[in-house]
Amino acid sequence: MIQPTCLMSRPRKNSRAAFTLVELLTVIAIIGILATILIPVVGHVRQQGKLASSTSRLRNLGQAAILHTADHQGEWPRSTHAYDRKSPQWWLALSPYLWNEPITSASNPAFARYHEQMLRDPLDVVEQNDGTHANRFSYGFNVYLQLGEHDDYEGKPTRWNKNFNVPFPESTVIFATNKLETSDHFMAHYWVSRTDAEHDLDARNGEQAGIAYCDGHVEWVAPSETYDPSNGINHWNPSLAGKR
Structure with a gap:
């Protein structure tokens, strides 16, 4: 009688097939395409967030200055050009209008945090090798609003150091993004051409x-x-701001 032969069991094939080289390259290509789409989008969203924060801080400055006038008989705050x-x-x-406590000196331990969170523009890029900014102040004040009897300017002796003396508050600059290294103000009464404004103002949004x-609203415009x-x-110049 013929004995049945003993059949050795064969290993079962893996039901999950491995990626082929073509499939792997396809996945890598898809990831690369998605990255090229998403990275600019993420960068744009981040930039828009900085722009919104920058606009908010600038608006806060303008509105704080208006509140200051209400508490000081209409007087605008002063820059280093006219302070005492x-x-x-x-x-x-x-x-007092921007922070949780009045800060009367730059030597106050809280000043650095106040400066960074309230006075430093998020769009003001770091330019120095040590990670600091080229300019001390992100924003500058319009000196026309504090000119005195010893200054020489168009419109003298008219003065606009009080808010109710500004005839066109909706079109008169109070603060602007500043490119000057150490100044907290703009000596705009010395300007003679559009290149002076382009030199001093920092165009941070394109x-x-x-x-x-002076009425508290904010715009992003070309310096010219x-x-x-x-x-x-x-x-x-407050007296000329309303002219077209």
Whole structure:
């Protein structure tokens, strides 16, 4: 009688097939395409977030200055161009309206945090090798609002150091994004051409600078849209700001 042969069991094939090289390359290509789409989108969203924060801080400055006038018989805060011991620079004078405590000196331990969170523009890029900014102040104050009897300017002796003396608050600059290294103000009464405004204002949003006006609203515009005497534009001199 013929005995049945003993059949050895064969290993079962793996039901999960491995990726082929073509499939792996396809997955890598898809990931690369998604990355090229998403990275610019993420960058744009991040930039828009900084722009919104920048606009908010600039608006807060303008509105704090308006609140300051309400508490000081209409007087605008002063920059280093016109401050005295009784009237500190605007970045100290506005601290009660921007911060949780008044800060009367840059030596105050809280000043660094106040400066970074309230006075430093998120769009003001780091430019130094040590990770600091080229300019001390992200924003500058319009000196026209504090000119005195010893200054020389168009419109003298008219003065606009009180808010109710500004005839066109909706089109008169109070703060703007600042490119100057150590100054907290703009000596706009010395400007003679549009290139002066383009030199001093920092266009941080593409080719646009951030501008806060005396009525509290904020716009992003080209520097020449605030000052171009060849075209009759001067939003710094309060008496000329309403002219077109």
